[in-house]
Every structure is written in C-alpha cells, then in structure tokens.
Amino acid sequence: MNFENILVSKNNGLAQVIINRPKKLNALNKATIEELNEAFVMLEDDESIKAIVLTGSGDKAFVAGADISEFAHFSIQDGESLARQGQEILFDYIQNLSTPVIAAVNGFALGGGLELAMACHFRIASDNAKMGLPEVSLGVIPGYGGTQRLPQLVGKGKAMELIMTAGMISAEDAKDWGLVNYVTTQEELIPLVEKIASKIMRNSSVAISAAIKAVNANFNDGVNGFDVEIEKFGECFGTEDFKEGTTAFLEKRKPNFPGA
Template sequence: MSFENILVNNNEGLATIIINRPKKLNALNKATIAELHTAFDTLNKDTNTKVIIITGSEQKAFVAGADISEFADFSVEEGGKLAANGQEQLFDFVENLSTPVIAAVNGFALGGGLELAMSCHFRVASDNAKMGLPEVSLGVIPGYGGTQRLPQLVGKGKAMELIMTAGMMSAEEAKACGLVNYVVAQEELLPLAEKLAGKIMRNSSVAIGAAIKAVNANFEDGTNGYEVEIAEFGNCFGTEDFKEGTTAFLEKRKADFPGK
C-alpha cells in the first residue's frame, strides 16, 4: 500500500501504521483520516494480518491534534458532519475492528490524536508522551468520541477535569488512571508493542475478534453485553480454531490455529 501521509509495513502478520506528517506534528486532516481508514480496512480484511500497531513518525508526536486550518470557518452543519463522518470513517471503525490494534503513543497525543489512541484496543506510551483534550481552549469540544471514551477509560471525574481544564497529563499519570497500560523509554516503545503483539499472535484470531465484539458490547447503548458474550462464546464452538485449540490442549502440544 502506498500513501501520502502514512506508512504501512506488514511483516509476517504484524502490521505497523506510521502517521507521517512530521512537519505538522502528524496532525489529522481529512486526507490522513481517509488514508488511515483505507489502511485499517485493507489490513483487517487480510486474514494473514493478526495485529496492527499504530504510531507517529519521529519522536515529538503520535498525533498532536486535528488540522484546525481545515475547519476554522465551518458552519454548525459542517461541524456536525465533520464529527459524524470522522467517527464513522476512523474512530468507531478502529474500535470495532476484529483485528487487535495497539496504539504506541510517542510524544504528544492531543485532541484527535488522543481520540485516535483511545479508539484502539489498548495503549502503550513512551515516557515523554503527553496526552490531553484541549478542545475547549478553542471554543469547541472533542468531536471524535473523546467525551465518551475518556470517561470509560479513566472515570467521569478525571475525564471532566481533563476536558474542562484543557490540560495535559504525563505518561505516568496516564498509566496511573488506566489510560495507558505501560510506559517505557522512547527506544523501548515499539519493541514493547511488538512483544505484546507477539503474545497476541500466538492465540486464536477468531476468538480474539469475538472477544473484542463482546467487550465493546458493554459500552453500546441498548445492547446487553452478557447476551453478546453468550452468543460469541457459542459461535466459537463452530470454529476450526476451537477444534484445534481444544485438541492441542488435550494432546499437550502447542496449538497451530488456522484462523477460521
């Protein structure tokens, strides 16, 4: 895959997406969002891709926010469409991928950048990372799911504080409140993400996709997460991965999952 604003590498089932707009601190514009959608969609449809890592180019920023110049003069209607289209095209799309997505947060993850990281299935960060939702300092609110996902991850009170103060938290603060799982030195960030990806890749990709669906169901209005879990649990019994996993366990050998 060839893109203008992102780089995509796929090595033996582990794909890495690098947002590559360093002069703009990897800010998200419409073109980058469209490219990210295409990359995620293509990788997710490739059954050989088992895990996706997303990060930013260089060391200053994961994504320092949205490209404000694109929407500074938008009307009310245009602003609403911007948020709706972005959520559908990228942020909700990533959250509901059946392929696990790890955000490797290097440097600034602000506004849309933090919203992108939060849409991933979990996050690891470098010790120089700074995270926040500064939108109210511009007279607007987070529009790519930030007001919903941040409270889910850190609790309502902390989310309210971060959103209303437009403040930034350090990587260690983010870890303490559950926003990121691990904090390491910059040079250790991608190796850690790859190590975690390797652990994931040893397991059933079919079961992992079912688990993602069941966990996400708990946060969907009008959806009974327990019922989704029961259905997905039952569906697993009809997969080749279940047959291989249980057979391998009984035969005391390592499972070789076909991914079906």
C-alpha cells in the same frame, strides 16, 4: 498501496501504520483520516494480519491534534458532518475492528490524537508522551469520541477535569489513570509493543475477534453485553480454531490455529 500521509508495513502477521506528517507533528487532516481508513480496511481484509500497531513518525508526537486550519470557518452543519464522518470511517471503525490495534503513543497525543489512541484496543506510551483534550480552549468540544471514550477509560470525574481544564497529563499519570497500560522509554516503545503483539498473535484470531465484539458490547446503549458474550462464546464452539485449541490442549502440544 501508496499513501502521502501514512506509512504501512507488514512483517510476519504484524502490521505497522505510521502517521507520517512530522512537520505538522502528525496532525490529523481530512486526507490523513481518509488514508487511515483505507489502510485499516485493507489490513482488516488481509487474513495474514493478526495485529496492528499504530504510531506517529519521529520522536515528538503520536498525533498532536487535528489540523485546525481545515475547519476554522465551518458552519454548524459542517461541524456535525466532520465529526460524524470521522467517527464512522476511522474512530468507530478502529474500535470495532476484529484485528487487535495497539496504539504506540510516542509523544504528544492531543485532541484528535488522543481520541485516535483511545479508539485503539489499548495503549502503550513512551515516557515523553503528553496527553490531553484541549478543545474547550478553542471554543469547541472533542468531536471524535473523546467525551465518550475518556470517561469509559478513566472515570467520569477524571475525564471531566481533563476536558474542562484543557490540560495535559504525563505518561505516568496516564498509566495511573488507566489510560495507558505501560510506559517505557522511546527506544523500547516499539519493541515492547511488538512483544505484546507477538503474545496476542499466538492465540486464536477468531476468538480474539469474538472477544473484541463482546467487550465493546458492554459500552453500547441498549445492548446487553452478557447476552453478546453468551452468543459469541457459543459461536466459538463451531470454529476450527476451537477444535484445534482443545485438541492441542488434550494432546499437550502448542496449537496451530487456522484462523477459521
């Protein structure tokens, strides 16, 4: 599948999705969001893919924000539709993907860019990365899940400060806040992400998918995350991966998970 705004590659079960608009600092526009949706749908349907890395092209930006020129003239209804559609086809979609998605934040992650990184299952940043939600400086608020995911990750107080000041924080501050898991050099960013992804890929993809659903359930209103955990835990006992994992353990060998 050919894309205009993104690059997709696959290598031994690991996929890499690169937002490729370097002249726009990889800013998100409607076309890019739609292409990202197509790519993630394709990768989710590919049983050979066990993990996905999402990053930006170049060394300046992961995603420097949304393309403001596209929505500067929008009405109230247009704005609501923009946020709702974007959340449904990309941000919520990534969060609920059964395949693990790691954000490799390689520079500016602002506005929609930070929201995209937060939709991923976890984040690793280069030491030149800067993160923030500057929307209130434009007279609007984060609309792609930023007001919801940021407090979940860093706490209400820190989230309120970052949103209301429209400021940016460094990669090290983001790590201290719990927004990213690791900070490394630009050169070592992708190798580190791939190293962690390789550890993930050795495990049961079926169990990982169940774990993602259980963890996410804790953040859904009206859903008892413990009940979901119990349900998913029980379902694991009916999988081929469980049979292989327990058999391999008892036989003192490495498991060869069939992914079923």
